[in-house]
Amino acid sequence: MRQTLHIFRKDIRHLRYEIAAALLIAAAFAFAGARRARDFSEPGANQGFAWGLLLFLLPLAWWILIARVVHDEPLPGDRQFWVTRPYAWKSLLGAKALFIAVFVHLPLLVADAVIIQAYGFSPIHQLTGLLWTQVLLAAAFVLPVAALSTLTAGLLQLVLTSLAFSIAVLLYNLSAPLLHRYAFWPELEWMRIYSALLLVVAASVPIIVWQYARRKTTSTRTIGVAATLLVLFGVPALPWTTAFAIQSRLPSKRVDLSSIQIAFDSNRKWAARALFQGKDQVRIELPLEITGIPSGTEVKPDGLTVNIEAAGVRSWRADRTPWTYFENEWNATSLDTAVDTGWYRQIRNEPVTFRGSLYLTLYGDGRTTVIPFQSRSVLVPNVGLCSAGPGPGMGNGAVFCSSGFRPRRDLISFSFIPAVQDGSRTRTGQSRLEFLSYSPFPAGLSLEPVTQFFSFNTEPGAFAGAAVQTLEPLAHIRREFEIRDIRLRDFEVRLTPIH
Amino acid sequence: MNDIVRTVDLSKRFRSTVVLDCLNMAVPEGSVYGLVGPNGAGKTTTLQILVNIRRPSAGTAEIFGHDSRQMSPCDFAQIGYVAENQELPDWMTVQGFLRYLKPFYPTWDSARAAELLHQFDLPPNRKLRHLSRGMRMKAALASSLAYRPRLLVLDEPFSGLDSLVRDELIEGILDGAEGATIRISSHDLGEIESFASHIGYLDRGRLQFSEEMSSLTERFREIEIVTATAADIPTNWPSSWLNKEHSDSVVRFIDTQFEQERTMAQVDRLFQNPKKSRLGRCLCAPFL
Known part of the structure; x- marks a missing residue:
């Protein structure tokens, strides 16, 4: 421990200017973040250039700080004085870890606490979010930067390596959509992020420990390159269906789901169609009916896979990105896929079978919180702090909510309560927030500790308040379905231009 | 030790x-x-x-x-x-x-x-x-x-x-x-x-x-031989003689296994009637 502190003190002496700069930026981040809380009721007004700049400068300052402290005792090479001195590698590693904890992690922890306090959250109540942010900071930033620094002998080498790495990622990102390899998974994206982080941690920790213990730069660089390739090519290869299967195995509330069934929705037969799209494709839409949903719950489809089968013809399979094969509007769900015109012509007169799986999330435990207009912020469970008011420049009513750390998991609906309620005036301006995340973790991968969202109502009239309704995800399930004897020709639609 | x-x-x-x-x-x-x-x-x-x-x-x-x-x-x-x-x-x-x-x-x-x-x-x-x-x-x-x-x-x-x-x-x-x-x-x-x-x-x-x-300096000797006539350069040099040089009647080399009697006998055998031999103590840097 004495040696650890001795090296730590030396690093502070040497890097005092870099430390001062990083602390100054962290302080500015805390100040600006707290100030954003004050401007909270004016969404848009607080998305200033300064805040954006700080979100760029803070990681940059940390990046420099981590690189400089690791490079103070560079690991690759054979000329550094310290390798033949009585350094204990654990003490050296401990000194570097202590430095990063004190000058990177601790300032962010304090800044986050200051910001959420300014928004009206209690840092104690948000402790899991605060701490999980630290874990994510370590996994997504500190460990990979530190690992890269242990593999390079100086800042220039690190910059060049980072540039090469960034160019590789950029090229990959540019080419991936062309290769159909990468598609954004709305609610399940967190699983891909955490898979990547797991790989990053699994590579970074051995690289750092091995470098400090043995200084085997060639071997550790190989691990680094392999991990990078795995993150770039392995993580996007994770099938969506596997991600959903993992999600459904995570602890959830006990709900009897046995009654849920999927069938062809004969009441919406009109919505079924085989629509010719140009010469090459026919878009097939088939309305689905989800029955047996437990009372007090709602289902939201997340994905669909299907095989369209006909006798004597090879089947058509749609499953690559399952969430693209359905349409969902309010409570109406339809299978939605495009097939080759050539294949379609072979089966259009035949009775075909649709055999597949619908992936659903069941929401329940609904709660409604009423927020009086122009009152103080009200705590809305699973959402955060919300306030309601006239909303300057945005119609007659607006609800502003701020959420600490955790990405939204609940379905959130807003409505506005008229000042005078009679038979003709009921709640209006109903809206629902999309883009959820099923992540079970208490914080997301963002430097901003608080996310803000709002809803407003442009209808005329005075409002007494707003109601925020939340529905919690209870379970994620997969239901098989089989729809037989559909003759697609019966639903054929050929659109012709109107002259 | x-x-x-x-x-x-x-x-x-x-x-x-x-x-x-x-x-x-x-x-x-x-x-x-x-x-x-x-x-x-x-x-x-x-x-x-x-x-x-x-x-x-x-x-x-x-x-x-x-x-x-x-x-x-x-x-x-x-x-x-x-x-x-x-x-x-x-x-x-x-x-x-x-x-x-x-x-x-x-x-x-x-x-x-x-x-x-x-x-x-x-x-x-x-x-x-x-x-x-x-x-x-x-x-x-x-x-x-x-x-x-x-x-x-x-x-x-x-x-x-x-x-x-x-x-x-x-x-x-x-x-x-x-x-x-x-x-x-x-x-x-x-x-x-x-x-x-x-x-x-x-x-x-x-x-x-x-x-x-000490043993090294004993073993390494620079030897210079002056002959009466222009020296005939022998072909069968002992393997322990290195850095061999000559100029008309002067031949110089380094014996890495020097023992006075044996070395002088070898000199006598290879060079007919050496007029003079000079034995120098040497652990010379040029050699190494």
Whole structure:
């Protein structure tokens, strides 16, 4: 421990200017973040250039700080004085870890606490979010930067390596959509992020420990390159269906789901169609009916896979990105896929079978919180702090909510309560927030500790308040379905231009 | 005498290039062992393996009886290592550097450190980056002598230094490392022959010989023969005669296995009626 502190003190002496700069930026981040809380009721007004700049400068300052402290005792090479001195590698590693904890992690922890306090959250109540942010900071930033620094002998080498790495990622990102390899998974994206982080941690920790213990730069660089390739090519290869299967195995509330069934929705037969799209494709839409949903719950489809089968013809399979094969509007769900015109012509007169799986999330435990207009912020469970008011420049009513750390998991609906309620005036301006995340973790991968969202109502009239309704995800399930004897020709639609 | 450094079949290869080939050598405690050889002979690699900067491809190197790969901070607390082009923390002052190193060494002698600063005429408040090459070597040496190491490993310490600085360093080494074993490498034997007690000669990764200086100087003789007539150059030279030169009636060579009677008999056999023979004691740098 004495040696650890001795090296730590030396690093502070040497890097005092870099430390001062990083602390100054962290302080500015805390100040600006707290100030954003004050401007909270004016969404848009607080998305200033300064805040954006700080979100760029803070990681940059940390990046420099981590690189400089690791490079103070560079690991690759054979000329550094310290390798033949009585350094204990654990003490050296401990000194570097202590430095990063004190000058990177601790300032962010304090800044986050200051910001959420300014928004009206209690840092104690948000402790899991605060701490999980630290874990994510370590996994997504500190460990990979530190690992890269242990593999390079100086800042220039690190910059060049980072540039090469960034160019590789950029090229990959540019080419991936062309290769159909990468598609954004709305609610399940967190699983891909955490898979990547797991790989990053699994590579970074051995690289750092091995470098400090043995200084085997060639071997550790190989691990680094392999991990990078795995993150770039392995993580996007994770099938969506596997991600959903993992999600459904995570602890959830006990709900009897046995009654849920999927069938062809004969009441919406009109919505079924085989629509010719140009010469090459026919878009097939088939309305689905989800029955047996437990009372007090709602289902939201997340994905669909299907095989369209006909006798004597090879089947058509749609499953690559399952969430693209359905349409969902309010409570109406339809299978939605495009097939080759050539294949379609072979089966259009035949009775075909649709055999597949619908992936659903069941929401329940609904709660409604009423927020009086122009009152103080009200705590809305699973959402955060919300306030309601006239909303300057945005119609007659607006609800502003701020959420600490955790990405939204609940379905959130807003409505506005008229000042005078009679038979003709009921709640209006109903809206629902999309883009959820099923992540079970208490914080997301963002430097901003608080996310803000709002809803407003442009209808005329005075409002007494707003109601925020939340529905919690209870379970994620997969239901098989089989729809037989559909003759697609019966639903054929050929659109012709109107002259 | 105990061997403080020992290598057994030590080999090192970088891909297909063999840098060290089955090196077997021992350095007795208290000796000043000079490892000499031409550039690229493997001297630096040998020393780097000894202090665990590099790992051997095969064989073992031991210091204080411990495998060099397993050396602990306690072992390093007894070793001083100074090498040309060693990277020092340039942002530190000379005094700051010594002050920083002090807690690492239980045997650090502050008075000795101050004395070394004075002896080497080192400016205590000057940053290491502002020191000349010679001064940096002195600072590195001072930082390696202040804790009275049991073993001092010096890799080409005099390379590129003027003779004045070199003499100062040698004096410093001899004064400061009293009782220590010194392992020094150089491509120029002339630099170290004045104070080395043992010499090992390394060539293309192979140890050609390793022995005490006294026996070496006995064994190596420069022989010059003057003949009455222009010498007939013999073809069947003994293999131990090296660096053979001639000019009209003068022939000169170095016998590496000198024994007076045997050598003179060989001379008589090869050269008809040598007019005069001159035998010079020589452990000459040009040869090595």
